[in-house]
Amino acid sequence: MSTTAASNRHPIRLTVNGEVHEREVEPRLLLSDFLRHDLRLTGTHVGCEHGVCGACTILLDGAAVRSCLMFAVQSHDHEIETVEGLGTAEALHPLQEAFRDTHALQCGFCTPGFLMSLVPFLAEHDDPSEEEIRHALGGNLCRCTGYQNIVEAVRLACRRQRQGDAHGLGEGAVPGEMS
Amino acid sequence: MKPAPFVYFAPQTVDEVMDLLRQYGDDAKVLAGGQSFIPTMSFRLAQPEVVIDLNGVEGLAGLREVDNGLHIGTMCRQRTVERSPLVARRAPLLAETMPSIAHPQIRNRGTFGGSLAHADPASELPAVVSVLNGRFRIRRQRGEDWVAADDFFISLFETAVGPEDLLLEVEIPDLAPGSGWAFQEFSRRQGDFALVGVAVVLELEGHVCRQARLALLSVGEGPVRAHLGEAALEGQPMGASLLQRVAEIVAHQDIDPPADIHASKDYRRHLAEVLTRRTLSQAVARAAAD
Structure with a gap:
């Protein structure tokens, strides 16, 4: 057993974006709230809090999961990646770059969830069909930008990935972006 | 929240x-x-x-071949089942169904046994495991039980797993030679709970149906077996007009679907008829190719 009932706080040790954290948590604390409030990693957004919107998607041991559908105490001994681990303002992740280049975000609330869902998808897909892309986006809701440009961003990121060109040079440029 | x-x-x-x-x-x-x-x-x-x-409990997440099929541990992730070559080979109906369950983000974490023990009438696995004649290994406070699918699903969110019991694993037996199978559902958006879904396994001998198992989801308090539709198939030579007649029997006699904000009763009957006809034709074609 990992604890006694008396204190009802559990020590956990986990890795987030490569950094080890040790905390004590109440069992009912959702992983999403732990990331935001305890670790101050507020890039993980909380939309519906019941597993529908996908805004809180993170990587758990490399797999995309919803952080509002896990308790923080369950992340003990696991490795987590959040949007903060993807890139920096100076050096964006290729997906973030593709989102920027295709105007795939407007208010940006849903974006971290989309990005984290797409990281494993891109690792497995070089040249996905539109249907595959739309299925991959199915677990994330956007309520303002619309999905068309997000689909476009995935296509662009894949194209650049195929060309080993993460910086938007050459053929990877958005059609119509430069005349 | x-x-x-x-x-x-x-x-x-x-x-x-x-x-x-x-x-x-x-x-x-x-x-x-x-x-x-x-x-x-x-x-x-x-x-x-x-x-x-249960996430740290040893020995609950296995997926292995046995003589007559597969044993899938209660904590086996749905994504693991979806991607298993073993499942694709020995339980193709299951492999075909898995991508219809919610989204990849849910299947990465969601478990095979968890979905079955939860027994949501709108979920896919109860209907599919029913037509596959699955068996459930339940640990009781005294000993263990193997329970057949027909006895496992009792009612809304209620199964043969009692409050002091634990579902250990599920057996998915091999299909009999000459079997055809299919799963189809309709939902408004990819990954949403289906308005109606149909799972079917047919055993054919030549053109004649020896045995049929048909179950629907989202039309009742659990997976709903279409016994009248099954009886109308058994012993009959397969043909388009028979499949249409069976689809009508299933939609109008076997089920009494609920009406809610997502779909009226009539619309659910319509979907059940169309999906039954389509899954039956697909299953017949697959059985013929087997």
């Missing part, structure tokens, strides 16, 4: 789980993938005093 407080246990063995279940009984709930359970806790529809987390 925050769960009520509870006491948390993370046992490592099935014996420890059983001790905790005996000790706390109805006050305790086991936590598998949590993809349905944690939202109900967040909505405070469920407020268990004790949560027993």
Whole structure:
């Protein structure tokens, strides 16, 4: 057993974006709230809090999961990646770059969830069909930008990935972006 | 939208789980993938005093071949089942169904046994495991039981797994030679709960149906077997007009679907008819190719 009932706080040790954290948590604390409030990693957004919107998607041991559908105490001994681990303002992740280049975000609330869902998808897909892309986006809701440009961003990121060109040079440029 | 407080246990063995279940009984709930359970806790529809987390319990996540089929551990992730070459080869109906369950993010965490023990009438696995003649290995406080699918699903969110029991694994037997199978569902958006879904397994001898198993989801209090439709198929030579007649029997006699904000009763009957006809034709074609 990992604890006694008396204190009802559990020590956990986990890795987030490569950094080890040790905390004590109440069992009912959702992983999403732990990331935001305890670790101050507020890039993980909380939309519906019941597993529908996908805004809180993170990587758990490399797999995309919803952080509002896990308790923080369950992340003990696991490795987590959040949007903060993807890139920096100076050096964006290729997906973030593709989102920027295709105007795939407007208010940006849903974006971290989309990005984290797409990281494993891109690792497995070089040249996905539109249907595959739309299925991959199915677990994330956007309520303002619309999905068309997000689909476009995935296509662009894949194209650049195929060309080993993460910086938007050459053929990877958005059609119509430069005349 | 925050769960009520509870006491948390993370046992490592099935014996420890059983001790905790005996000790706390109805006050305790086991936590598998949590993809349905944690939202109900967040909505405070469920407020268990004790949560027993199965994620660290040894030996519950296996997926292995046995002589007559597959044994899938209760904690085997849905994504693992979806991607298993073993499942694709020995239980193709299951492999075909898995991508219809919610989204990849849910299947990465959601478990095979968790979905079955939860027994949501809108979920795919209960209907599919029913037509596959699955069997459920349940650990009781005294001994173990193997329970057939027909006896496993009792009612809305109710199964043969009692408050002090634990579902250990599920057996998916091989299909008989000459079998055809299909699963189809309709939902408004990819990944949403289906308005109606149909799973079917047909055993053919030449053109004649020896045995049929047909189950629907989202039309009743659990997976709904279409016994009248099955009887209308058995002993009959397969043909388009028969399949259409069976689809009508299923939609108008076997089921009494609910009406809700998502679909009227008539619309669900319409979907059941269309999906039954389509799955039956697909199953017949597959059986012929077998």
